[in-house]
Amino acid sequence: MSPELIVALLAAAVQAAAPILFATLGEILSEKAGVLNLGVEGVMAIAAFAAFITCHVTGSATLGLLAGGLAGALLCGLHSLVCQVFLGNQVVSGLALTIFGVGLSNYLGTPYVGIGTEGFRQFAVPLLGQIPVLGAVFFRQDAMVYLGYFAPVAVWFLLSRTSLGLGLRATGEMPAAAAAAGLNPQRLRAFGVMAGGFLCGLGGAYLSLAHTHLWTTGLSGGRGWVAVALVIFAFWRPGRAVLGALLFGGVMAFQLRLQAAGTNVPSSLLLMLPYALTVLALVFSATRARSSARKAAAAPAALGVNIEPEG
Amino acid sequence: MNVVIRRRETSLGWGALVVYLGALALALGICAVLLMLSGKPGLGGLAILFRGAFGQGYSLLDGLVKAIPIFLCSLGVALSFRMQIWNIGAEGQFALGAVGATFVALALPGQPWPVLLPLMFLAAMLAGGLWGLIPAGLRLWLGVNEIISSLMLNYVGILFLEFLVFGVWKDPGSFGFPMTAEFSPGGQIGRMGPALGLNLGKLHWGLLACPLAGVAYGVFLSRTRLGFELAACGEGERVARYANLPYGFLVLLVMGLGGALAGLAGSIECSATLGRLQPTVMVGYGYTAIVVAWLARLKPWPIAFTSFLLASLRVGVEVLELRLQIPAAFGQIMEGAILLCVLAGQFFLDYSVSVRFARLRRADSAAPGLEERA
């Protein structure tokens, strides 16, 4: 592979990673608060449409971005309602949300297929964009990718440096103790789920505003599921989420380029690569860091367990 | 006004039926409104949906046929959910089961069914079971979370199936299309109708696997020592290890058995409805099974009913799409809405809710011991 090709590959990896990263961060927030949300796929689908239609009507990509996030938060609010008020099983609610969200996005979106939006275009960051290699890979992207550089830091800061984050984590580990400490676990969970929904929504908005500039249905294409898996890969840590998203996006971009370069390996095997390598990477990091890291890699203790009303 | 929520101390009994019917009515009401919003007859649409799902003998049978793989996969995942092992790999195990059965069917053509079918089932359960053991082993020995490994193995399993069907197993007589040769007659599960002299539509002998698996599941859980130990492991790994239960063995067992059941489902679907292996055998039953298992709260009879009802719902929605010419996405919206309503409705199975007005409440609050939630 020539140097230019490698730079192109890396730039493509960053772009492919961006939507997955937003969704993974969103799911981390939700799960840290103790709510498993398997509806990410549906949330991304709805958000992609909301972002597109807002951008199409108002002409503003920023408003579209916000609409995508809000639509994601709203749909996750439904999840919150079913799981927190009606104590529904989180797995079923999430899967139902996926079916519902993908269906609604296809239903509402079909009449608009083929309409273009301005969305976010790629532009070079002054100075940084001129750096050889690094500039081309990281700083000639679109505004949402740049937003994606800050998002993990923000989520990390929220979770580990603020009292709100402390409350969220306490709710995800032991809601009863959090309540005893004077926190309101129900409200914290609702916040975690909906803020997470907002981030997943940004991931969906990325697909319709930055990744493609033509509206079409089916944009989520399984990326929500990848995000759910990457949360675990990331050990619920924003930093590792970046690594996971880049790895997955990078391998996907790599196998496409391997094909374009004219390899003779059957495509079924190449398409397996991103999924197989994610598991292998996890196995590798598990064997490398034995017991000490395993504790850190554990899921929030109360993940998936609803808070019972007293009585 | 104040809302008081209490956990029910006794089971609702027949009242459960009222709760379910109420939730269903709400869901169907929402669907009717959605139908009317898109300019179709609301109540008429519901009637078509109902007739399509339950109105005719054949529609009931169609639902039953579609429920078979869902039921088997659902039993499989329910087993591991009972001990808090999050196996979402039924889809991949289903694929491997289909691959295993096909391997036998292609390797031993022309054998009579009493030889061939049991071997196919065995191979399918072995392949599915082994595929299920991978996440179990990774979890036990390397601490890899089973959600991610089983989910990723779904993709790998399906692509492996495609690799075989697009490659070495492609039928030379299929003009290059991705399908294996048709199984010899001994490798195809027959339909029940002709043998029994009844008009049973597409119902096939694979149905028999369901009561067998269901009874075995029930007996295993409520009559065997391992079953009790498994229930005890539901409290979590630490508790299990503290109580000196064979936790690791049980994890391997439930994942292996769950994979075997999903594999069995894959082989039945392959042999009874397609008669050969094609990538189209994968339609997502492995994921549907997870919804069914939890909606049914992991109990065998409710799993059977829920599988049948969900399968029938899909059959009915197809008829609705055909009669009213509504897009397929609309069917998805309806299914999602119905699932969410029924799920939320289940709340009333476990909790009683009473509404009190402020004045009354003041009197109540004087009484000690009344737990409530505002």
Next chain:
Amino acid sequence: MKHWMRTLGALALTLGFVLAGCQKGPDKAAENATTAGELKVGFVYTSPVGEAGYSWAQDQGRKAIEKLGVKTEFVESVKEGADAERVIENMARSGDQIIFATSFGFMDPTMKVAKDYPNVKFMHCSGFKSAENVDNYFGRIYQARYLTGMVAGLMTKTNILGYVAAFPIPEVIRGINAFTLGARSVNPKAQVRVVWTKTWFDPALEKDAAISLLDVNADVIAQHQDSAGPQEAAAQRGKYCIGYNSDMSKFAPKAHLTAAVWNWAPLYESIVKEVREGAWKGGRSIWWGMDKGVVDIAPYGPMVPKDVQDKVNAQKALFKKGEDKVFVGPIKDQAGQIKFAAGVKAEDKDLLGMTWFVDGVVGSVQ
């Protein structure tokens, strides 16, 4: 104890339902039969109709025969396994006299249902089986592919053409081969790079696949999937693209050279006419080409120069006359082995089961 009684009660109820239904079963077929003279036709699609793509093109054919006073109905997004059998049978039951099953994966389900409904006429698209009451049919879209290949071969500057391919099945491989032969007929230096996505519709992935081809210096992108993702990728990089299924110029007006398009109307109209006149026969393989108007290419984009258009139009005129020399030897495969000797014309069964790439294609055929 109570629990068991409840379970048994519910079981008995269900059984009662099933048995009651079974008795009613057989005579229901006639229930919805339409009045004589009015023809009712069903269409089964594998993907959503949407606004472009394979099923959309099929649906244009459905709309065309509606104008002939035929009543039509369709179901979209039908999975190609057991579900398809049920949908097709439902149509047959409800009195559809002709059923078009428009995807390869519907072949076995169609054959099974056809056996039980001898009075219904079945048309299966892109397969190879037929029966007393089943025809299979398809169009020679490879002729259109050949023409688009010529356009691409004449327009490329790098001599690298990119092809975003769906699944490695003969229909797709045949298209790639015809495209390559077309390109090399006017530009022997042209080579075609193939990337498989193993999807029929994943806009983001298909766009990424096109970008990976643009990264290896391809300057014309062709595609087989339903989404316009590859078109957009080419437009964004200022390169050219070639659409499929329908005219895709609205997705990339500045990049869209032309497209290989389906036009099912003439075929479907002719089938309806045959049925009405009682001339319809089963057991046929109907494979129409450009001469009958089932396949065509979309209008050229403004960037295609006159001389290119003239060259391609000359070839198109030959196809229109029924002169089909796309797969006439000498044709070599990727390894350089002669597959068809000079002057030998490939038979339809060779085309139907084509699983190898011609010389000039770079990439794996799986």
